Amino acid sequence: MANNQLALDRVFHALADPTRRTIVMRLSAEPSAVGDLFQPMPMALPTLLKHIRVLEDCGLVTTRKVGRERICEMRPEALRETDAWLSQQRSVWEARLDRMEAHVLGLQEKENKNDKRKKRK
Structure with a gap:
C-alpha cells in the first residue's frame, strides 16, 4: 500500500506542473522527439530535460534513443x-x-x- 501511495504521490507531483501537463498532453497524441517538444517551449533545453526526467521517474513517460534523437512516449x-x-x-x-x-x-x-x-x- 505504501508503495502505491508513493507512486500516486509522484504522479500528482509530476502533473502539478503546467509544463509537464503540456508535455503529457502532447505525448498523449503521439510520441515525440525531445527536439520537437522543445520547439514551442519557452525554456532552455536542460530545463525541459529535467521536466522529462520527472515524468520518467513517475512512470508517465518512457524515452528511447533512435539514432541521434531521444523519443518520448506516453505510458497511459x-x-x-x-x-x-x-x-x-x-x-x-x-x-x-x-x-x-x-x-x-x-x-x-x-x-x-x-x-x-x-x-x-
Whole structure:
C-alpha cells in the first residue's frame, strides 16, 4: 500500500506542473522527439530535460534513443492507478453529497409540515 501511495504521490507531483501537463498532453497524441517538444517551449533545453526526467521517474513517460534523437512516449497505464484513486474519491464524495441532499430534503419536508400546521391554527 505504501508503495502505491508513493507512486500516486509522484504522479500528482509530476502533473502539478503546467509544463509537464503540456508535455503529457502532447505525448498523449503521439510520441515525440525531445527536439520537437522543445520547439514551442519557452525554456532552455536542460530545463525541459529535467521536466522529462520527472515524468520518467513517475512512470508517465518512457524515452528511447533512435539514432541521434531521444523519443518520448506516453505510458497511459501509469495513469490507471491515479484514475482508480480519483474514482474512489469521487464515489466517496458522491455518497456524502447524496446523504447531505437527503438530509436537506428531510429538513425541508419537516419545515413544510410545520408551516402547514401553523397555517391551520
